[in-house]
Amino acid sequence: MAFLRELKENNDRDWFTPRKDVFEEHVRQPMLQLVSEVHAEMLRFAPGYVGEPKKCVYRIYRDTRFAKDKTPYKTHIAASMWSNAIGKQGGASFYFSISPDDIEIGGGLYAPEPPLLLAVRRHIAENHKAFRKKLNGELWGESATRAPKGFDPGHSAIDLLKRKHYILLASPKPAIATTSRLLPEIVKHFEAITPFIDFLNEPLLEQAKRSAREVLL
Numbered sequence: 001m002a003f004l005r006e007l008k009e010n011n012d013r014d015w016f017t018p019r020k021d022v023f024e025e026h027v028r029q030p031m032l033q034l035v036s037e038v039h040a041e042m043l044r045f046a047p048g049y050v051g052e053p054k055k056c057v058y059r060i061y062r063d064t065r066f067a068k069d070k071t072p073y074k075t076h077i078a079a080s081m082w083s084n085a086i087g088k089q090g091g092a093s094f095y096f097s098i099s100p101d102d103i104e105i106g107g108g109l110y111a112p113e114p115p116l117l118l119a120v121r122r123h124i125a126e127n128h129k130a131f132r133k134k135l136n137g138e139l140w141g142e143s144a145t146r147a148p149k150g151f152d153p154g155h156s157a158i159d160l161l162k163r164k165h166y167i168l169l170a171s172p173k174p175a176i177a178t179t180s181r182l183l184p185e186i187v188k189h190f191e192a193i194t195p196f197i198d199f200l201n202e203p204l205l206e207q208a209k210r211s212a213r214e215v216l217l
Contacts, residue, residue: 092200106169128157141165
């Protein structure tokens, strides 16, 4: 946390480059260890989302190509766990991030590509009562102002169908970041939202299977 605080105050290459080894030892390596411990717990309730920690942890470097903010580094460390059957970009995933200012734990679909979003919306339209039962909290993010094309504005789940993202997010106190409470907090929230994640991935898993069959043919 001390490194990330300093990085926030000195977000440039001249400061970061000579301290890259410090970042590796005190930020990235502990994060890899934490992801490994989260994976060990996920084997109980979400084994299909367990992968390689090195692939799960996000890079510290920001993509500034289209951003007004040109600072080169993120001031948080984050990781995601996706369905091995679908792939990293193809479905809903678990996510957590840590910084001195906040902790985010959750998962779902963030700004999915139109074909994925359409598949999920259709799935929700047909199974909205089951979906509401899996919502462990309020959905994060914005909604469209109008009913999506092809969906009835009078549908009883139009509030869900208008969503642009399907994300559940918890924000525990950042003070737990350097304590033994962090791991069980992540695991608790991940386990609670697993039915939500699995529901979102149901139609996407079918798409992935169809694509795999087409490749074989």
